[in-house]
Amino acid sequence: MDTIGPATSRDIPSPRSPRSLSRKAKLAALAISLFLFYGVGIFVRSNRGIRVIVQNESGTSLKDANVILEYGDPYPLGDIAASKTKRAFIVPDADSRIRASFTDQNSHRHSEIVAAYVENGYCGDVTVRVTSNLKVISHDNSFTMWNWRSWYGFL
Numbered sequence: 001m002d003t004i005g006p007a008t009s010r011d012i013p014s015p016r017s018p019r020s021l022s023r024k025a026k027l028a029a030l031a032i033s034l035f036l037f038y039g040v041g042i043f044v045r046s047n048r049g050i051r052v053i054v055q056n057e058s059g060t061s062l063k064d065a066n067v068i069l070e071y072g073d074p075y076p077l078g079d080i081a082a083s084k085t086k087r088a089f090i091v092p093d094a095d096s097r098i099r100a101s102f103t104d105q106n107s108h109r110h111s112e113i114v115a116a117y118v119e120n121g122y123c124g125d126v127t128v129r130v131t132s133n134l135k136v137i138s139h140d141n142s143f144t145m146w147n148w149r150s151w152y153g154f155l
Contacts, residue, residue: 037151038150038151039150041150041151041152041153042146042147042148042150044151045123045147045149045150045151045153045154046123046145046146046147047123048089048091048123048154049089049090049091049092049122049123050089050090050091050092050098050115050118050122050123050124050125050126050142051087051088051089051090051124051125051126051153051154052067052075052087052088052089052090052098052100052114052115052125052126052128053085053086053087053125053126053127053128054067054077054080054085054086054087054088054100054128054130055085055127055128055129055130056080056081056082056083056084056085056130057083057129057130057131057132058082058104058130058131058132058133058134059082059083059132060082060104060105061079061080061081061082061105062079062080062102062103062104062130063079063102063103063104063105064076064078064079064102064103065077065078065079065080065086065100065101065102066100066101066102067088067090067098067099067100067114068098068099068100068101069090069092069096069097069098069099069118070096070097070098070099071092071093071094071095071096072090072092072093072094072096075088075090080102090118091120092118092119092120092122093120094119094120095117095118095119096117096118096119097113097115097116097117097118098113098114098115098118098126098142099111099112099113099114100112100114100128100136100138102130104134110134110136112136112138114126114128114136114138114140115138115140115142116140118142118143121145122142122143122144122145123144123145123146123147124141124142124143124144124147125141125142125153126138126139126140126141126142127139127141
């Protein structure tokens with residue numbers, strides 16, 4: 001006849017605790033978490049529209065700076081001090097152009113087209129440099145449907 005005695009730790013299988021995960025499992029979980037974080041960042045950044053970066057390299061302050069959609073509302077940037085940068089995220093409702101404008105120290109208004117064609121769904125970047133002679137130089141890289149820079153695209 002078998003006797004029934006108190007259960008010992010050898011009799012009851014215990015589930016593996018989180019501390020007992022192997023190093024490979026921890027690395028895999030970390031890799032999956034980082035991939036998901038990056039993927040969510042792509043989705044979020046892509047829904048924020050076009051990032052317009054205005055860099056003031058003129059040596060003087062730019063007053064009342066704006067980024068303006070041809071068919072939409074202006075995005076005010078305010079004053080931009082010498083050697084400073086400001087950003088705006090623009091979501092066009094319709095096919096449009098992007099214009100940058102500012103007033104110089106002599107109260108002369110400057111306005112230049114910095115992206116000739118944008119539309120709803122674009123999420124790239126437009127970089128605008130105002131040089132020492134107040135010339136506006138732009139680099140239009142707005143035509144993209146997904147922003148692969150993820151969270152970094154907000155900086």
